Amino acid sequence: MYHMCMGTTPDQAAAAVLETIPPAMRAIKEQMRSARAANLSVSQFRLLLFVRRHPGTDLSAVADHMGTTLPSASQLMSRLAAAGMLARTVHPTERRHLQLKLTDTGAAALAECDARTREWLCERFEKATPEQLERLEVALADLLALIEGAPGAPGGRPTDPRHGTVAPSTT
Numbered sequence: 001m002y003h004m005c006m007g008t009t010p011d012q013a014a015a016a017v018l019e020t021i022p023p024a025m026r027a028i029k030e031q032m033r034s035a036r037a038a039n040l041s042v043s044q045f046r047l048l049l050f051v052r053r054h055p056g057t058d059l060s061a062v063a064d065h066m067g068t069t070l071p072s073a074s075q076l077m078s079r080l081a082a083a084g085m086l087a088r089t090v091h092p093t094e095r096r097h098l099q100l101k102l103t104d105t106g107a108a109a110l111a112e113c114d115a116r117t118r119e120w121l122c123e124r125f126e127k128a129t130p131e132q133l134e135r136l137e138v139a140l141a142d143l144l145a146l147i148e149g150a151p152g153a154p155g156g157r158p159t160d161p162r163h164g165t166v167a168p169s170t171t
Helices: 011-035 043-054 059-067 072-084 104-125 130-148
Strands: 086-090 096-102
Touching: 011 043, 011 104, 043 059, 043 072, 043 086, 043 096, 043 104, 059 072, 059 096, 072 086, 096 104
Parallel strands: none
Antiparallel strands: 086 096
């Protein structure tokens, strides 16, 4: 594990982030994939996650995110719609433009996966002291604030009065 002390430079902090975040995200992604519903492929799961993060998104954005062609993304989207996990609606002002959103069934499948992944993380965090957990929460909020921008700035979030840090996201 990467440890920093007082007087850490921005370059050292950047190196610590790059050393820590990618392996953590790989582990979380692997856990989420293993916790996904058995009837979902990894591609379908990724598409549902993208639509959850970007409700009202369109086929072009999905294809770009997935790294596929429009016809491939359309086929994937159609399978999820047929399974009742994804809804396609016509854009209110552009009739040829479809918007995508999760159905209750799709949201429930992702919620189950989220719960399993959260449980997996909690098992790992059981070894931590309350002080370590508090520092982790504050450090992650600080990291997000620095990456997204200062509180009040575009992309920033309000300050958490308990710690003087950015409040955790509720989205």
